[in-house]
Amino acid sequence: MDQSTNVQADKHFLTEKRKIIILQFIVSGFLGILCLASCQNTSNKNLPIIDMHMHSYPVDYMGEANIPNPIMGKSSGIKSDEELMLATLSEMRRYNITLAMTSGPLEVLYRWKAEAPERIVGGVYFDELTTLPDVEQLRQQFISGRLGMLGELVAQHVGLSLNDSLFAPYLTLAEELDIPVGVHTGLGPAGTPYTSCPKFRVTYGDPILLEEVLVKHPKLRLYIMHGGWPYVEETKAIMSVYPQVYADLATISWIIPREEFHEYLKDLIRAGFGKRLMFGSDQMVWPEAIGMAIDGIESAKFLTKEEKRDIFYNNAAHFLRLNETVD
């Protein structure tokens, strides 16, 4: 049975339910930390950053506009798609984010790309609300450079793993054209299967499930989004056996308790993956999340200056083959 048909059928229901999940998100166990007072990026000042995980969402993608930031507890006051785009680009300039792998509904993404073509790399997005375009259309978009990434692929939220046949032609295309692939792993907000995504399962967030895809597509340039949290052992297992796999640290750098994030990051560094971990904000509808995510890395006292530079820029530059490093 075609899984994408089911996804479309639930669309209206899911949009309505998104409000509920965000409220649950705010009061859930994710509310573990308050952002450090400044959220300023001091030691990294002026050095370039690559954000491997940004979203170009419409302002009401979470169900309505002005949803409060789940950690700060207040909304940004942003009322339109245009305001959200401009505020996000302003934060990117403030923190010298020179490049952001950005995904969302394509009509919104293309507006962002037109506004800041030098900073935005377009990603084709998939989740419970947004389906993938026709494969041949996508091929043309990749070839023209209008899109440069397959992802974020949020298969977990519709009860699928990346190994589902739905994704097979897209993965074949990405492998053929050497397009980076970003796949959501880990968790979602508390109560997700009861609210916005009835088919969501914790099980499908396990990075171990990427293994068959990696075997079938050995040249795929794949990165694990959200660092695979909380599956640290499984993430280490995949990254050990498949040295081409990188990981971004998006969301977990600002939304889970800071101590938990730092212990998780320390574990991955200790396991020897310091050259394959990449910064990501997962900016959704809260532009200030960019600064919060940067602070999550900057405040990790166990990281050397060089390790921070690798996470903020050099590892992503290597993964994206930009052929430059910044010390």
Ligand SMILES: [Zn+2]
């Ligand atoms: Zn995600």
